[in-house]
Amino acid sequence: MIAFTVSRTIACTSKKIKSALVLGLFAVGMSSSVSSFAAGTAKDCKILVMGDSLSAAYGLAKEQGWVALMETRLAEKFPHCKVVNASVSGETTAGGKTRLGALLKQHQPTHMILELGANDGLRGLSLDTMKDNLTNMLVSARRSETQAVLIGMQIPSNYGPAYARRFGDTFTEIARKQKVPLVPFMLEGFALDPASFQADGIHPNAGAQPKILENLWPTIAATLK
Template sequence: MFAFTAKKINNAFALGLIAFGLSTSVSSFAATTGQECKILVMGDSLSAAYGLPKEQGWVALMEVRLAEKFPHCKVVNASVSGETTAGGKTRLPALLKQHQPTHMILELGANDGLRGLSLDTMKDNLTNMLVTARRNGAQAVLIGMQIPSNYGPAYARRFGDTFPEVARKQKVPLVPFMLEGFALDPTAFQADGIHPNAGAQPKILENIWPTFSATLK
């Protein structure tokens, strides 16, 4: 979980997440190739359904949609509250070996920013994870992030710019803003003012789905 209170982080705080504007696909990867697809979600508390029953989180909601539209796709949610890019980089090789995913959703970096960690290191970690996933045969989608300007305008700007830069260089789809459409709505968040509540989880899925589902062709 994030180690910051709502008093320290305003509700305009925007965590952004993974997207080139790709269209929604309704044709199943499994149906067209006859192969199973397995999706590894590497995230932090935003993808681990922090503060909610897991079945209410956006990843669980995605599983329900996949069962309807891409029935041969399975999900492994390896998200951990409080995870940084360094932690994800350390855990990823074993997860790839164990689960052998065909796809990966990478939603990490928010905790790096909230802790004021090195942005150069964060960029290197994200790049490493995308390269490692590719070498292991997984198509990755990157979720970009933003932090509020009270962390310093220069730092916040550099932080937000890191994700599209990495996505562009690694040629992976980017969802620029996970919380599009409700980031400034305090009623969409839990009491901490940081984590989206149950009502916001379907909105998160709608923000991610068009970009991600296009990779399942």
């Protein structure tokens, strides 16, 4: 009888140990799966910058441009985010629209910063065409499940008050219709300050690049959260 009781106790204890081991392994597996999922999600942030000379660090060392400064900040605030700067000096919205499809396919970004239109305005191109091109790019990004941020610009009134006003309003209209975040004016706060520009009077100098980032960062960061 004693032997039977001891044997039964040992058997029960063995079952409990096995159950505990199974539950432990299950918990470890679940924890590993969750960690792997979280890590995979964290690695999925890639920001495509589609811009012109204002985002291509024209006249500056690459590391002085606002995009490079953004990369440094991302490393601190959102270390899982990487940046692909596809900006080209002199780019128009037509050129950007032509290039975007291949870039979306190649890089598969989760986010896009669209900073184009300044050269359209400076060349006096059709604002209706500019609007169509920017809209097309935002639609393409949405189809690729890419969250876009639209960066607005303004041009001097010497291009004609009506044209200049329509130019700035076009970005607001596009953002509203496409339901994307908008930074109304990337040069806000220093556009009329000669000391913030290079000798050509058009391109912001190195000292102005942090100001550009400060104008853009709150909207960009909000999309990453």
